[in-house]
Amino acid sequence: MTSAPRRPPHRRRCAALRQAQALRADRAGRSCRTPRRLVLVSGAVEIAAGAMLLDxxxxRFGGVLAAGLLAAVFPANVQMAADGLRSRRAPAWYKIGLIARLPLQAPMIRIALKAVRS
Structure with missing residues (x-):
């Protein structure tokens, strides 16, 4: 019985490292893909940022965190507005609210950044 040629130790470590990185990236991608988890995480960050703004x-860090969060969730709010406008079941008041809140994010980001400077 012949055995397969063995790789040098440094090549084995590199291959093992690549496999571990691929597995970690796959797990990280799967863990963040669920919308419910994203909503829960962003809600927790929002509460933490609000609490930091009080002290x-x-x-300063709370303002940066709040501004970053508002900027990060803006694309999701745009997507939610687009989905809501396409919906035939959504009432008119809901559609108006989805559209009305989009321009309010810019002043909220400005206020959060003002807290950074104070």
Whole structure:
């Protein structure tokens, strides 16, 4: 019985590292794909940012966190508005609310950044 030629140790480590990185990237991608998990995580970050804005010692970081969160969720809000407008079952008041909240994000980001400077 002949055995397969063995790779040098440094090549085995590189191959094992590539496999571990691919597995970690796959797991990280799967864990963040669920919409419910994203909503829960963004809600927790929003609560944390609000709490940080209350304390003067953490206000600077809380403002940056709040502004970043508002900027990060803006594309999801645009998608939600687009989906809501296409829906035949959504009531008119809901569609108006979806559209009306989009331009309000810019002043909210500005206010969060103002907290950073204070």
């Amino acid at each position: 003067p010692r953490s206000r």
